[in-house]
Amino acid sequence: MLNIGLLGAGRIAIVHARAISAHSGSRLVSVADVMPKAAQELAQAYGAKAQTSDEILSDPSIDAVLIATSTDTHSGFIEAATKAGKAVLCEKPVDLSLDRARACQKAVQAHGKPVMIGFNRRFDPNFAAMKAAIDAGEIGKTEMLTVTSFDPAPPPVSYVKVSGGIFRDMMIHDFDMAQFIMGGLPKTIMATGSCLVDPEIGAAGDFDTATVTMTYEDGRIAVINNSRRAVYGYDQRVEVLGADGLLQAGNMLENTVVKSTTQGVVSAKPMHFFLERYMPAYEAEWSAFVEALSLGEEMPATLADGIASLAMAEAANLSVAQSRPLNLAEVLES
Amino acid sequence: MLNIGLLGAGRIAIVHARAISAHSGSRLVSVADVMPKAAQELAQAYGAKAQTSDEILSDPSIDAVLIATSTDTHSGFIEAATKAGKAVLCEKPVDLSLDRARACQKAVQAHGKPVMIGFNRRFDPNFAAMKAAIDAGEIGKTEMLTVTSFDPAPPPVSYVKVSGGIFRDMMIHDFDMAQFIMGGLPKTIMATGSCLVDPEIGAAGDFDTATVTMTYEDGRIAVINNSRRAVYGYDQRVEVLGADGLLQAGNMLENTVVKSTTQGVVSAKPMHFFLERYMPAYEAEWSAFVEALSLGEEMPATLADGIASLAMAEAANLSVAQSRPLNLAEVLES
Amino acid sequence: MLNIGLLGAGRIAIVHARAISAHSGSRLVSVADVMPKAAQELAQAYGAKAQTSDEILSDPSIDAVLIATSTDTHSGFIEAATKAGKAVLCEKPVDLSLDRARACQKAVQAHGKPVMIGFNRRFDPNFAAMKAAIDAGEIGKTEMLTVTSFDPAPPPVSYVKVSGGIFRDMMIHDFDMAQFIMGGLPKTIMATGSCLVDPEIGAAGDFDTATVTMTYEDGRIAVINNSRRAVYGYDQRVEVLGADGLLQAGNMLENTVVKSTTQGVVSAKPMHFFLERYMPAYEAEWSAFVEALSLGEEMPATLADGIASLAMAEAANLSVAQSRPLNLAEVLES
Amino acid sequence: MLNIGLLGAGRIAIVHARAISAHSGSRLVSVADVMPKAAQELAQAYGAKAQTSDEILSDPSIDAVLIATSTDTHSGFIEAATKAGKAVLCEKPVDLSLDRARACQKAVQAHGKPVMIGFNRRFDPNFAAMKAAIDAGEIGKTEMLTVTSFDPAPPPVSYVKVSGGIFRDMMIHDFDMAQFIMGGLPKTIMATGSCLVDPEIGAAGDFDTATVTMTYEDGRIAVINNSRRAVYGYDQRVEVLGADGLLQAGNMLENTVVKSTTQGVVSAKPMHFFLERYMPAYEAEWSAFVEALSLGEEMPATLADGIASLAMAEAANLSVAQSRPLNLAEVLES
Known part of the structure; x- marks a missing residue:
């Protein structure tokens, strides 16, 4: 105990x-x-x-x-x-x-x-099952990753101002997801950002809509799409193409009810709140921490992982500022 | 030619x-x-x-x-x-x-x-794929069949009056589907019918909502659900449970677009009109007729099949009238 | 507290x-x-x-x-x-x-x-959402209910012998679901049962596959399909057709991952174990009990509900034995 | 006529x-x-x-x-x-x-x-429905487009050599889709390409895997992902996020049958061959041509549209070669 x-x-x-x-x-x-x-x-x-x-x-x-x-x-x-x-x-x-x-x-x-960083999404049953399928070779060598990560609504501008920006605050989860799914770090990072949701976010010097394309030494490609607003709920999807197939981890819906009327066939929305959506992930994360600690094994999400994701976020910021692809090495070796 | x-x-x-x-x-x-x-x-x-x-x-x-x-x-x-x-x-x-x-x-x-009866649904790509999977043993021995067959809207009462009634006019397709999927004929037929959609249909002596349960000599069970009204479209689904799994043939939708808004996640409706829904089936039916004729092979839907479905419809009528399960033999051997 | x-x-x-x-x-x-x-x-x-x-x-x-x-x-x-x-x-x-x-x-x-009977499925988020949609009039007047309820695997015969039979042990949940969704009790019950899964279950005098059709005073129809074996998992679906649409509550899957390979597009299976599948329902059931008790309100699943479901099970047993539709009144007023 | x-x-x-x-x-x-x-x-x-x-x-x-x-x-x-x-x-x-x-x-x-260019995908019922929903304002102002376009298998290298390369031969359809869905032309184009599928394609100087990110004058973003190989079939999906919701046009499957076994829940694969997948699109394209010609209206896909897509492809080629985002104007005004 x-x-x-x-x-x-x-x-x-x-x-x-x-x-x-x-x-x-x-x-x-x-x-x-x-x-x-x-x-x-x-x-x-x-x-x-x-x-x-x-x-x-x-x-x-x-x-x-x-x-x-x-x-x-x-x-x-x-x-x-x-x-x-x-x-x-x-x-x-x-x-x-x-x-x-x-x-x-x-x-x-x-x-x-031992220190573990709380990248809870690694422990989400859906993304964990995807990772397990990749590790089991079910789609062969991975080739192209697409992460869709949209918040239901933007945070208050007061939060945005101290958040470190969309890449360090929001996309950092997706940078870690890229590490988790693809294994290893990208070679280049090209980012673009816009302010389409809330002009005050732009006035605060941040973006609310952003896309990052990353390439790996071996030619693999990863794309991350972020938006601070998806009015239909918390949209969290990961898709990876491999030599032998495609894996897609979809959203968790509020319930399984489907209603068919003259208006169409309506399913429930994605769970709206991140705590609800990732509740099983938080529980699994804690179990993994207890297990690693008890067994003296390496933590499943290390401080080094946290620093790598932070470096990707910094590279994304530089890429936008300089309007060019950054080599991650430029940041890592700075 | x-x-x-x-x-x-x-x-x-x-x-x-x-x-x-x-x-x-x-x-x-x-x-x-x-x-x-x-x-x-x-x-x-x-x-x-x-x-x-x-x-x-x-x-x-x-x-x-x-x-x-x-x-x-x-x-x-x-x-x-x-x-x-x-x-x-x-x-x-x-x-x-x-x-x-x-x-x-x-x-x-x-x-x-040679005479072929136009049970077009046997040639629908979806039901045909289901049948092929059963014949290939993919779900083992079949155990329970459920046919859902709802029209988008009831026909005019003038049509109902000359149609021969819901069992001979509408459910006859589903009786044939039971023959097609389960192979062979049922032993008993128990039918129930109601008039829930249009009172004039009831006044004309017919039902607009009906369920039939059939049992086979070997204990297998088939259920057919009919309604003359499904406001969301032409609802045509078949589901069969086997010892090794379940097969479900779902509806064909008007298109693949899914819209997520604050109102929910909305897909297109099932194709509304039977000619649109079964257009590929009519084309495949004709090909099958031409092929059987050209090769001198047995027709894939015979006059005997048509008579068997008619007998099931007659048994259903008698079952409702007498409020008891009918042995199909009572009708077939009459 | x-x-x-x-x-x-x-x-x-x-x-x-x-x-x-x-x-x-x-x-x-x-x-x-x-x-x-x-x-x-x-x-x-x-x-x-x-x-x-x-x-x-x-x-x-x-x-x-x-x-x-x-x-x-x-x-x-x-x-x-x-x-x-x-x-x-x-x-x-x-x-x-x-x-x-x-x-x-x-x-x-x-x-x-106050006494509450543990019909946990009433508190399942999916079935509860379906019930709420009906009560809100989203599909108009209900007309036809179909309950699909398949266990992943049959229980040991030793259990079957003391279980009271498939209608009292297994379908009783679905009888309660019919009460819950349709409101009120059926007028007639027609049951059929077979032994297709395990001959020992038949030898013990029970069925492992059964279908019940119930009609209501106002002509509505309910169908319940039970099997003791669905090798792909615990299959729990409810579907209700109304004058203005259709509601379907589908299975909860183990995860949301979809894998596309040359073998097809593969989703996760339905949750296999009833405790896992209905965990949220058990929690919601307890909350409902605490709330009703604290507020002095009527229990959301009463002893009378439990007795009604038991009466439906008894009517089903008699219907199979006598091969005829039973009036529920024959049992209730006995 | x-x-x-x-x-x-x-x-x-x-x-x-x-x-x-x-x-x-x-x-x-x-x-x-x-x-x-x-x-x-x-x-x-x-x-x-x-x-x-x-x-x-x-x-x-x-x-x-x-x-x-x-x-x-x-x-x-x-x-x-x-x-x-x-x-x-x-x-x-x-x-x-x-x-x-x-x-x-x-x-x-x-x-x-009048000259019409055969961008058949504009006439695909799914993408056309998506476009109609956007034009009807169903998701508000568009913000982010993601086009996934994977061929089932790479063409022979002999074809690749005369094809003009992946951007002009394959992604040109997706460049046109971006025009169709987003309206207007992007301001910047950043492309990356890899050879992951067939080394001979790389030896021929082409890519088999590529991603393009485009930004619009008003800050909107479009991402196109291409691969020459998706072993599970022809993968053709379009997704667009708007201020009021998300639209997704999914794949058309070979049939609607779903098989549940101990191996999982298996759906049919996406239609494999582009002629089969886009057959309805080719028919609708021809109808649109006949109609525009008969009515003397503007063609729904003009020579100018064809030239714009070609310019985007050329910009993508230059972006890869120079490893920087290109302004489309650099190509258009050359």
Whole structure:
């Protein structure tokens, strides 16, 4: 039984608290948040204590911490927690700054404790089944990946301003999906972005619609399409063409009911909210963390993976700015 | 090249005229109809002559006739045409009277010319693929058949009055489908019917909604559901459970476009009109007739098949009237 | 916060224990089972006590009991629990004997405590959405219901022998679905059954394949198809035709991945195991119980509903035995 | 009734001959081909004459010619036919050379006869329905287009060598689709290509896998993915995101049968052969030509459209060669 401390008590932390409690191999013992009341409520719901983050990190009975705080605190907490001898599962991204993320990685290597980055989509049953089919050779060598990732509605501009931009905030999941599905990193990245949904997002210097094309050393191609608005729901699809076939992971719908009337044949919409859509993924992610920790195996989504996705996002930003394909090496070796 | 005479120039005859003309092995040479103007127009469109039915039957250059006239003339024309030495493809049903149909069968046997009954659905690419999969053993021994067959809208009551009723007019196609898919005839037939769509249909002594359950000697079960109204289109589905799996033949949609909006995920409706839905089936039916005739093989839908479906319809009528399961033998051996 | 006692610690009790614990308005406080070790393990996993059923029923701090024991103990526990002042959620069926179930109902009325029968499928998100669409008038007046309900594999014959037969054990869920979707009870029931899957089931006097057709006073029709074997998974579909359209609730698949190869376009199979398929339904069922209890509202699946489904099963048994349609009144008024 | 001369008697000419003959407003009167035997056979099958192309062009009774000859003869025949006073439907592309195509356009303008280019996909019922939905405002303003266009298998290298390359030979259809769906021309074109399927295609200087990203003046984005090999069939999908929803035009399958076994749920494959897949499109294309000609309306796919698609292909070639986004203006104004 692993004793878990939870840093953060917000929306995503609540999801993690449930997953930790539901797992037969872990127990939520403590919750910390900058808003003590939030920490107290969440702790109470699962029979845990509300403490400060310092108390959690210095508590020797706590085996691991789950970091679900604001992005700007991620790298600091990762360093502090590993220094304190805790295993870590940290929400993405590691940091908005690639340099800062690398410094964090260096510190973690010194502390020698396992760190997993919360790329939850790797644990989604659909994408995981797709990955398993590829690994089993069911479509032969992969050739072309297409990731469609549309949010139901854009976030408030106040969020956009601190988010790091669409590539680091939103497409970073898809960059990780490309790593996960294609294996390895792309050689070149060509990005384009537009502001079609909300002019205020453009005024804040960001895009709300973007496409990235990546090529691999061996000629394979990956395309990622992002939009901040799909009025019909959270649209999350991955498609990969291989020498021997095609794999498509489709959306999860609200229910299976189909209604046929004079208006047409109507199915339910894709699940609208990311927490609902990815609930099974969050549970599977936690299981994978507990299992890797228990067995002493490598984490299924490493700090290096997180840094690679961040580097792809940075390359995408440069590509748009310079209107040319970037070699990922230009960013990685900077 | 077979020379074909066409009896009838109505809606369904037009479909057949096109199929005959499009086939590289047949040529439409003559058309007859009780309305000479209709015959002339159809003949002209395909470079054929307009003649009387007598002229067609007595023309030695005509190899085969396609009978697409009104139901009450079917058995008479079948007899006359086979007597005149023509091969015959006749629209279903053979006759509304089982006795009359049997007399026709006897006459045809005496004349020794091949007769095919136009159970077009056997030649529908979807149902034919289902049948092929069953014959290939892909789902093992069949166990339970469910046929869903809903018309988009009820016919006028004037038609209902001369149609012979829902079992002989509409479900007869599904009785033939049961023969086609399950092989052989059922042992018992239990029918129920209601008037839910148009009270005038009930006033005319007919049903507009009906279900038949049939059991086979070996315990297999078949269910047929009919309704005269499916506002979303012509709903034609067949599903069969076997020891090793399930086969489902679904509807053909107007197009493949799917629209996702705040209202849901909307597909196109099933094709609305039976001629549109079964156009490929009519073409394949004609090809099958030409091929069987050319090769001297048995027709893929025989007069005996037509009589068996008629007997099932009669048993269904009796079952409803007597509110009990009928043994098909009670009708067949009457 | 409701304090809950759980009678039973088997497969289905484990599912309920999780749902009770996960619900913010209920707490599992005690578990009883004929096998004390099973009760202890389950209690421990959720921080509850292991007690005897007598101890649970006589504990005044317990507000409600969930009965998940063997069928033959259901009616007795319902009576004892309501007598002891507890609200009850009891797994289906109430009893295998209609008379015994009626006696139980009488006793419960005397005790005046609320009882809900665990027809979990009413709470399945898909069937619930279908019901909501009907109630909202989206397809107009219902006309024809088709329930397809196939188990992945037959139970052991030892189970079949004590199960009460396919109509009382398996189709009872579908009888309740008919009540739920169509509203009210059918007037006539015509059943047919076969043994196609496992001859030992036939030797035990039961069927493994069965079809029931029911007609309603107003002419509506319902068809239920059951098979004990669908090798591709747990096949649970409901389809209802109305004056203004069709509703279909399809299967839930293991994942959304579609693989296209030279072999065809392959989707995942339906979820195989009923606990996996209906997990969301069990959680929603528990929420509905807690809500009805808290608000003092009528239970969404009553003891009367359970008795009605049992009566339909009994009518089906008689219909097969006598090879005729039964009036449900013949059973209900016996 | 329009009298039609057909230049060419190959695979695609045969399709057109059928469409011309089936149409009530046109008649095939003459066929020419560099292989006189092919012309004779095709002519005979439809009651037409076999002549030389010169004879056809100088025959005053012929109203229009359909050009289905090899690509290098297209522009010459367009010029000669319009000079001879014929209306023209010519297969794509106009020419492999943009300059030559422009010269052809100038000549045609001088002759003043209508010319339609055979972008058959515009007339596909699925893509046409998608276009109609966009024009009806059903998804609001379009924002992002994704075209997936995979051939079932690569052509022989001998063909690749004279084809003009993947952008001019294969993706030209998709460039036209972008014009059709998005309206207007893109501002920038960024292309990438690989050789993943057949090394001989690479040795011939061409790609077999390619992606193009295009941006429009107003910020909209279009992505086209091409592969010369999709082992599961001819994969032809178009998807467009708009402010108010998403439209997806999916593949047409060989049939609607779905088979569920222990191996999964298997649907039929996409139609494999482009002539089968686009047969309805070829028929609708011909109808559109006849209608526009009869009504004196503008052709629904003009020579200018053909030249624009060719310019996009040329821009794609330059983009790959120079590894940078091209402004379409660089090509159009050259």
